[in-house]
Amino acid sequence: MMSNKTKNDIAWESLFETYNILDEINEKSLYKISAKDINKLREARLMTKFDHHIQLPSIFRQNHLTIQPDSRGTYVIGRFESYKDLPQKQSQSISIQAIPFPENIETLNPINIYSEASSILCAYNAGIIDDLLGQEVWFTVSGRMSTGRFSYFIKNFKENTHCEISVDNSQCEIDGGFEGDDIFAIIEAKNQDVDDFLIRQLYYPYRLWTKKTGKKVIPIFLSYSNDIFSFYIYEFRDNKDYNSIELVEQKKYQIGSNDIELKDVISILERVKVSPEPLEVPFPQANVFTRVIDLLIQIYSNGLLSQEDITTNYAFDIRQSHYYTSAAIYLGLIESSKQQGTIYLATERGSNIIQKTSKGRNLALVERILEKKVFNKSLQLYLRQGERPNLEQVIEIMKIADIKLGSETMTRRAQTVIAWIDWIMSITQLS
Numbered sequence: 001m002m003s004n005k006t007k008n009d010i011a012w013e014s015l016f017e018t019y020n021i022l023d024e025i026n027e028k029s030l031y032k033i034s035a036k037d038i039n040k041l042r043e044a045r046l047m048t049k050f051d052h053h054i055q056l057p058s059i060f061r062q063n064h065l066t067i068q069p070d071s072r073g074t075y076v077i078g079r080f081e082s083y084k085d086l087p088q089k090q091s092q093s094i095s096i097q098a099i100p101f102p103e104n105i106e107t108l109n110p111i112n113i114y115s116e117a118s119s120i121l122c123a124y125n126a127g128i129i130d131d132l133l134g135q136e137v138w139f140t141v142s143g144r145m146s147t148g149r150f151s152y153f154i155k156n157f158k159e160n161t162h163c164e165i166s167v168d169n170s171q172c173e174i175d176g177g178f179e180g181d182d183i184f185a186i187i188e189a190k191n192q193d194v195d196d197f198l199i200r201q202l203y204y205p206y207r208l209w210t211k212k213t214g215k216k217v218i219p220i221f222l223s224y225s226n227d228i229f230s231f232y233i234y235e236f237r238d239n240k241d242y243n244s245i246e247l248v249e250q251k252k253y254q255i256g257s258n259d260i261e262l263k264d265v266i267s268i269l270e271r272v273k274v275s276p277e278p279l280e281v282p283f284p285q286a287n288v289f290t291r292v293i294d295l296l297i298q299i300y301s302n303g304l305l306s307q308e309d310i311t312t313n314y315a316f317d318i319r320q321s322h323y324y325t326s327a328a329i330y331l332g333l334i335e336s337s338k339q340q341g342t343i344y345l346a347t348e349r350g351s352n353i354i355q356k357t358s359k360g361r362n363l364a365l366v367e368r369i370l371e372k373k374v375f376n377k378s379l380q381l382y383l384r385q386g387e388r389p390n391l392e393q394v395i396e397i398m399k400i401a402d403i404k405l406g407s408e409t410m411t412r413r414a415q416t417v418i419a420w421i422d423w424i425m426s427i428t429q430l431s
Contacts, residue, residue, distance in 0.1 A: 005058065006311050006318055011041040012057040021077060022063060029156060029163060030078035032070075048075055051190070051198050052315040053083045064157045068200060069170045072146075076165055079157040081243055083196045086223070086232060087250070094250055096228060098257040099126045110255040111357060114301035116189040117142075119224040120176040128253045129178055132231055133185055133218070141177025141186075146170070150207045154242040162241075172204035175222075184209060185218040192294040193225040194315045202234065203242055210239060219245070226290045227358040229253040260359055262428045268367050269379060275371045278330060283374075283403055283413050286327035289423040291315075293365065295324050296333045300346040300354045307342050327416075331368045362427050369420055373401045378421050388425075394418060 015038065016022055021031045035044035048067055050056050060066065066082035069075050101110045102125060110122045123129055124139050147170045153162040176187040186209060188201045202219035209217050221232040231251045237244040277283070286292055298314060299305050311321045325344055328334040333350035337343050346354065353364045370376045377397045381389045389397075394414040398405070405413060 004318065006308060007042060008047055008057045008312065009059070011047060013059050014041055016059055025063075025065070025078060029159070030076050033075050033077060035073045035075070038075075044075075046312065051201065052194055053196055054315055054317045054320070055312070068154070068165060069167075070165055071168045071170055078163055079159070080163065081155040081157050082198060082200060084199050084245055085196045086194065086221075087247065088195070094230075094252050096252040096254050096258070097131070098254050099128050099131070101126050101255045111355070113224065113227075114191070114297060116175050116191055116224075119191055119222065119229065120187060120189055122255060123222070123229055123253070124176070124178070126255050128229060128255075129176075129185075131253075132220075132233075132251055133178065133180060133183060135180045135183070137178040137180040137183070137185065139176060140179045140184075141174055144171055144173045145205075145208065147172050147204050147208050148211065150211075152203070152207070152240050152242050167204070167207075170204065172208060173201075174205045177205075177209070179213075179215070182215055183218055184213050184215045185220055187220045187222050189222040189224065190315075191224050192298070192315055193288060193290040194223055197221050199242060199245055203236070203245070206236060207239070226293045226362070227254055229255075254358070256358065258358060258427070260362060260428050264363060265366055265379075265424060265428060266383070268363065269370055269376065269383075272367055272370045272376070274373045274376055277372070277401075277403070281330045282326060283398075283405065284323070284327035284330050285412055285416050286320075286324045287416050287419040289420050291324055292327050292331070292333070293361075295328055296346060296350055297354060299328075299334055299344050300351055304337075304343045304345045306344075310344070330372075331365075333368070366424050366427075369424065374398050374403060374417055375420060377401070378417050379424060382421055382425070388418060388422065391415065391418070 019033070024031045038044040038047050048069070056066065064079045065077055066080045067075050067077050068080060068082065105125060108121055108125060110126070113119050113122055130136050147167055149168050151164055151166040153164050156163050174186050175189040178185045186202065186205045188197065190197070202221065206217055206219050219234045219236070221234065223230045229252065232247060233249040234245050235248050237246055295310070307321055310316060310325065311318045316324060325334065329336065332347055333353065334344050335347050337345065353361055356364060370379065374397055378389055378394055381393060391411060391414050394417045395410055398410055398414060403410065
């Protein structure tokens with residue numbers, strides 16, 4: 001049976017009850033809590049790091065709450081609009097620019113980018129950051145630092161008003177700071193496909209560095225997923241307004257060229273052997289295939305991850321964590337072990353796929369998908385009729401393949417089939 005609560009969920013529910021946090025927020029709009037009080041139940045560092053809205057504890061999400069640090073030892077909880085959605089539809093239409101990697105560099109491998117630091121170093125040394133900013137820049141700043149003192153206004157979700165928060169030497173971190181002749185760009189990076197980001201991770205460094213340099217400070221969010229660097233360049237229209245962040249420009253890059261053609265996919269489709277449905281693994285429900293790839297990379301690079309690790313550290317809630325690990329197991333990319341609770345490891349085949357070049361990796365993943373009958377038949381239909389199959393067509397293929405699911409569940413799983421077929425077709429159009 002799927003557990004519905006993480007350690008953070010349980011600990012925060014206890015804190016809310018002990019300190020009557022919700023009652024005070026309803027009365028005063030916010031509640032201030034110390035790291036000392038949080039540490040009584042669980043380490044504050046683990047209890048307050050929610051880089052994406054979906055990672056918030058259930059009691060926060062149920063009551064439209066978020067948390068902001070205002071010093072090194074205290075936090076403010078309120079109905080704050082702390083996150084910024086990324087423009088998903090607009091992102092899909094952006095062309096990807098291929099950039100070569102310097103041949104003389106041996107100590108940095110653009111094929112094996114498993115951390116935010118590596119993604120930034122690869123982007124910088126390939127000249128992507130220079131191209132992004134339109135001038136030569138130097139990598140000058142990274143790591144943790146004190147914010148200094150400032151105050152700002154943040155939107156109250158429920159009351160449609162603003163709350164003022166005063167920050168007194170809180171801690172912030174910059175993944176990469178790049179200085180040019182007249183600009184200083186600060187980059188917050190994530191090595192996964194995400195729906196949103198925590199504005200604070202750009203705003204606190206932005207406020208710090210606007211006081212320390214006369215150059216224009218440019219906040220940038222970077223999502224690195226399946227070898228694609230997606231940059232979102234922002235600006236704050238009002239320095240004191242946390243929610244005044246607006247997207248200025250978006251660019252995408254890839255190190256090396258993507259030369260997958262439709263004929264490569266058709267060749268796999270013609271030669272692949274369809275395997276039986278796995279008996280112990282449910283038919284997948286995981287619509288964003290790049291997140292299956294991200295999950296495999298994280299498990300491979302860490303050696304192993306527990307369910308709690310995945311839910312706490314990546315852009316999944318506990319339900320999505322189960323769905324995406326199950327999808328990766330369905331494809332034979334990872335396996336689970338229950339020796340010390342449930343942990344996940346990359347299979348030999350999954351490990352081999354991760355170590356391939358971008359083209360080799362994607363084609364190997366296409367092969368894993370097309371070994372499954374429903375996906376194989378759905379792609380055949382796509383190619384035959386010249387357009388993606390609709391839900392009814394995919395459901396009929398699932399019924400013929402004897403996928404035993406209820407009507408509503410089958411509809412959700414059919415959406416995953418279409419999404420994975422869309423991904424296969426999309427990688428033939430990246431170059």
